[in-house]
Amino acid sequence: MIAVVDYGMGNLRSVDKGLQKVGRKTLVTRNPEEILECQGVVLPGVGAFKDCMRNLKKYGLVDCLYRFIESGRPLLGICLGLQLLFTESEEFGRQKGLNLIRGRVTRFPLLKGLKVPHMGWNTIKKRKESPLFSSIKDGSYFYFVHSYYVIPEDEDVIATTTHHGVEFTSSVWKENIFACQFHPEKSQKLGLEILKKFGELSEKGC
């Protein structure tokens, strides 16, 4: 069973259906006890960083996520769910994140001709081999929609990078924490491939 954390932020239906499509049982929930019983957790998220953190706290999910990570089971953060894992974000002043990965979240620079939000299909470049990307080739397209991106302190956590005005971190892997800036649940076949790999990791353990 994989928990899709429902903390009132955005469209959970696609990620839920995506996991089911690749053969996983899912539970859309904000109940910490239920989450802690699952084999894997997906932390989605769209909207504003501050609202997401506030809701995680409001539903008592922060400790739950720490405990889940400590247990060694895999977590997949998607989009804002990636950004929330970091130390702090510069979105609307400084906002503290979960600090599971050291680093900050910053906005795309103002460059002439550079459209922000970064919206649409862009390619990834692998920085290291990671279990979720084992069958994905360099130059594969994934669907992005975001105005902020993460800068990890420790570059070893970077799994892939993507170019949009700047070369930014488009996915990370640190022990049992996996997270991507793009939306696998919106990236057709290759996106489902990533969800499938995450489902396998949840079943086998990482």
Add this chain to the structure above:
Amino acid sequence: MLAKRIIPCLDVKDGRVVKGINFIALRDAGDPVENAKTYEEQGADELVFLDITASWEHRRIIREVVEKTAGQVFMPLTVGGGIRNLEDIRFLLKAGADKVSINTAAVKDPSFVVRAAEKFGSQCIVVAIDVKRVRKTDELNSNIPSWEVYIYGGRKATGIDALSWAKRMEASGTGEILLTSMDRDGTKRGYDIELTKTFCDALSIPVIASGGAGNMEHILEVFTLAKAQAALAASIFHYQEYSIPQVKEYLKKRGVNVRI
């Protein structure tokens, strides 16, 4: 590098596609989910549903359509038509839409877009602007291109200058502009390049060009000359004049970065 997007648009009335893909229409009289699946197989980059249901039941019907589609199609889905308040947006996002497109309601109450972007994030708010060219001359009698905003599906002129409106919507937090030339819509004479380029140059958010696509060259032009981030088209795909892979191959050969 970010790819240029090809976005088919489907008109949905009473839960059925009104302008469908030809061969699908033969098999099934325009089921939106079947149409969406076909476009996904063809490699469309996103999909837009425009709900033109007039009955009071329209919210329930479009919700069912979105729920079924989002359960089977794994690409971004935008839904527009008749969105009046935050509850309408919540309703559609919960059903599985990724973005909503707002048109008339934004003109009637511009603060609605501010509230919507704050509540749900800029990434899911698209402002659709339907425009018609107006003739204007300055003191030197030279032509200044300008466009006027129309609402209620193009039936009512507003007197609002479209470029100022788009800039205001950008400042209000909309994530994207869907720009439709009413002069070109349905004509198959090509996108209004001057219009699209003016808006793309002036805005820092992405612009989806719409209205007038009749062949592959038109799509090439709107990317290379007008620098649009995405091209929306309806009839050229629905009636199988061109398939999406065919258009993408054509663009790629001519140096446009598309996802194949």
